[in-house]
Amino acid sequence: MLVAPLARQSAHDRRRLPWFELVLILLGSVVVLFIVAPLIRILLATSFGELGGAARDEQLIESIKLTLVCAATATLVCTVTGVPLGYLLARKRFPGRAALMAIVDLPIVIPHSAAGIALLTVIGRQSLLGSVTDGGLVGTAAGISVAMAFVSVPFLVNASHSAFAAVPSRLERAARTLGASPWRVFRTVSLPLAWRDILGGMVMMWGRGISEFGAVIIIAYHPMTTPILVFERFGDYGLAASRSAAVVLILICVAIFIVLRIVAGWRGVRRREDA
Numbered sequence: 001m002l003v004a005p006l007a008r009q010s011a012h013d014r015r016r017l018p019w020f021e022l023v024l025i026l027l028g029s030v031v032v033l034f035i036v037a038p039l040i041r042i043l044l045a046t047s048f049g050e051l052g053g054a055a056r057d058e059q060l061i062e063s064i065k066l067t068l069v070c071a072a073t074a075t076l077v078c079t080v081t082g083v084p085l086g087y088l089l090a091r092k093r094f095p096g097r098a099a100l101m102a103i104v105d106l107p108i109v110i111p112h113s114a115a116g117i118a119l120l121t122v123i124g125r126q127s128l129l130g131s132v133t134d135g136g137l138v139g140t141a142a143g144i145s146v147a148m149a150f151v152s153v154p155f156l157v158n159a160s161h162s163a164f165a166a167v168p169s170r171l172e173r174a175a176r177t178l179g180a181s182p183w184r185v186f187r188t189v190s191l192p193l194a195w196r197d198i199l200g201g202m203v204m205m206w207g208r209g210i211s212e213f214g215a216v217i218i219i220a221y222h223p224m225t226t227p228i229l230v231f232e233r234f235g236d237y238g239l240a241a242s243r244s245a246a247v248v249l250i251l252i253c254v255a256i257f258i259v260l261r262i263v264a265g266w267r268g269v270r271r272r273e274d275a
Helices: 003-045 048-055 058-091 097-109 112-123 128-133 141-165 169-177 182-211 214-219 226-237 239-274
Strands: none
Touching: 003 239, 048 239, 058 097, 058 141, 058 182, 058 226, 058 239, 097 141, 112 128, 112 141, 112 214, 141 182, 141 214, 169 182, 182 239, 214 226, 226 239
């Protein structure tokens, strides 16, 4: 008795579905336009001459080098410790695990200017490190790397956690049954299967470090990273003077995003092959 009403309702839903999809498209387009419009506008407003001038700007070039190197240093150092933590969270169940995962995510929710102030208590001039090193890490490339690492390391740890959680544990158990040590299982089974996802987390951490402003400016106004340089030029000389530097920084971040998408594509191909 319910078949006919359900059939009529299903047909009615199919007729209404295109309108529903249209509403979704319109609402979603607002978000896409909100993201894309400023980027397209600043690119169109910047001439090739301005970009050529930016390419010859030694101060900008030095700031880009500093930004890339500091972000890469933070990423590589945190990989040594963050990947094992991700594996631990994926494979072990222990008291306080949920709290530990929440702690890892804390830098995402803490305002980054406040994070910079907090870091000063550990690496600043008045900290224990400052008393030992005569000034701490304030105003140094190492301090910039620490600030970048603090705000971006959750991306690496979470990516590592997800990567190892996706590796079937039965493969590790089989290797252990055959006599492999835990280290050999990690090195020859878990890591080879998870490395693409981990690489994606590393790229995301690197890109997030490059774009960091709030924590870095507290730790080191000089030497100047590219986000701080853009901010300084905008404050001192206005929009026109800062626009070309901003475009260069945007292009760098877009390039990193493209790399991340390529890595994500590799992950998708691998998972389809595994399936």
